[in-house]
Amino acid sequence: MMRSFFFLVAGLLAVSPVSAQNIRAGIIGLDTSHVLAFSKTLNADPQKPEVMGVRMVAAYPQGSKDIESSTKRVPEYTEKVKAMGVEIVTSIEALLEKVDVVFLETNDGRPHLEQLLPCLKAGKPVYIDKPIAGTLVDAIKIFDEAEKAGVPVFSSSSLRFGKDTQEVRGGSIGRVMQAETFSPASLEVTHPDLFWYGIHGVESLFTVMGKGCVSVKRGLTEDGKIKVVGTWEGGRTGTFTEGKGYGGKAVGEKGEAAVGSSAGYDPLLVSIVHFFRTGVAPVSAQETLEIYAFMEAADESKRQGGAEVTLKSVMDKARAEAVK
Numbered sequence: 233m234m235r236s237f238f239f240l241v242a243g244l245l246a247v248s249p250v251s252a253q254n255i256r257a258g259i260i261g262l263d264t265s266h267v268l269a270f271s272k273t274l275n276a277d278p279q280k281p282e283v284m285g286v287r288m289v290a291a292y293p294q295g296s297k298d299i300e301s302s303t304k305r306v307p308e309y310t311e312k313v314k315a316m317g318v319e320i321v322t323s324i325e326a327l328l329e330k331v332d333v334v335f336l337e338t339n340d341g342r343p344h345l346e347q348l349l350p351c352l353k354a355g356k357p358v359y360i361d362k363p364i365a366g367t368l369v370d371a372i373k374i375f376d377e378a379e380k381a382g383v384p385v386f387s388s389s390s391l392r393f394g395k396d397t398q399e400v401r402g403g404s405i406g407r408v409m410q411a412e413t414f415s416p417a418s419l420e421v422t423h424p425d426l427f428w429y430g431i432h433g434v435e436s437l438f439t440v441m442g443k444g445c446v447s448v449k450r451g452l453t454e455d456g457k458i459k460v461v462g463t464w465e466g467g468r469t470g471t472f473t474e475g476k477g478y479g480g481k482a483v484g485e486k487g488e489a490a491v492g493s494s495a496g497y498d499p500l501l502v503s504i505v506h507f508f509r510t511g512v513a514p515v516s517a518q519e520t521l522e523i524y525a526f527m528e529a530a531d532e533s534k535r536q537g538g539a540e541v542t543l544k545s546v547m548d549k550a551r552a553e554a555v556k
Contacts, residue, residue, distance in 0.1 A: 255286045255508060258331030260324060260347050261338030262309040263295030263302035266361055266390075269497040270335060270504075275316045282502040290319045290330045296340030299420065305339075328354045333508045335359050341423060342366030345374055352381035357511065359504045360387040362435075363427040364520060368528040368550040375517040376554065386513035387520055389435035391415065391478060393499035397491045400440045405484030412471045413437040413480030413492040417458050425534070426472075426527040430458065433472050433480070436492040437462075438523050440482045441470040445526055447542045450533035460530045521547070 257274065259267050271288040273280065293310045296302035314320060321327050324347060327334075334356050336347060341363035351358050358378075364387035365371040378385040391397070400408060415433030419425050426434055438445075444465040453459050457474040464470060480492035503514045522543065528550070529541040 259291035261295035262293040264339040295338035372554040390500040406486035411482040414475030417474035
């Protein structure tokens with residue numbers, strides 16, 4: 233708790249919230265459709281009131297260097313953001329000279345730590361798109377480096393901000409005792425299985441369940457899809473299942489409700505803009521790390537033939553490696 237408090241205070245003291253009327257935003261990585269959605273909303277004329285004054289002004293195109301599904305998008309997305317009035321620059325350093333805040337959008341989580349470090353050195357608040365990193369070790373390093381620099385950062389899937397999910401998060405059915413979410417979970421061999429796309433459904437699950445997951449067991453559904461069952465403190469359970477589309481259900485002390493639906497990118501973008509203006513992250517580092525520990529533990533459970541794996545065991549291992 234004290235560590236979390238220190239991070240917040242250090243961030244606010246070292247880097248003042250970007251409260252100016254007009255905020256210049258920049259992008260690192262033009263290999264995800266998210267950059268088109270964010271740029272379209274921010275550079276619309278007139279702007280939506282919730283994002284008024286924040287404009288996407290520059291972008292550094294290089295994202296993943298070896299994932300074909302990402303690299304092939306760069307030329308097309310570069311031209312599309314240029315058409316929205318975004319200047320294309322040749323380096324992260326050049327980008328940082330032109331912007332106040334950064335969207336780290338590289339679709340590949342592996343280069344995120346390296347790409348983030350110059351932003352931290354420059355004191356620029358950063359939103360890091362999913363996956364936050366290519367490993368749990370790097371996710372830990374990202375938050376540790378941000379804390380040392382006193383620069384606010386956060387990461388989240390857009391699924392966290394779905395209307396039904398947020399209502400349950402806000403207490404509409406009381407404390408959630410059981411939840412099930414589903415989303416697509418296409419795999420990328422360079423990342424732990426759920427980091428690449430299953431993160432969407434897992435983010436929804438943690439949004440309604442909150443922190444406190446103790447262990448996970450990974451198996452398969454009858455039709456061969458990924459299924460991960462988590463046990464939370466107090467015997468609560470949360471299940472992620474690979475599926476088509478986005479959705480799920482939560483059962484609480486006061487009833488049950490649908491969760492996990494997508495509301496598009498604008499609700500996330502509004503939260504990012506608020507973060508840039510205030511320096512206060514809508515998702516804590518602790519919760520984000522627990523989400524990635526859940527997904528890493530799911531991979532470890534798979535390696536162990538479906539055995540129960542504690543989040544503490546994977547976090548302890550990753551933290552030990554992170555400080556080497």
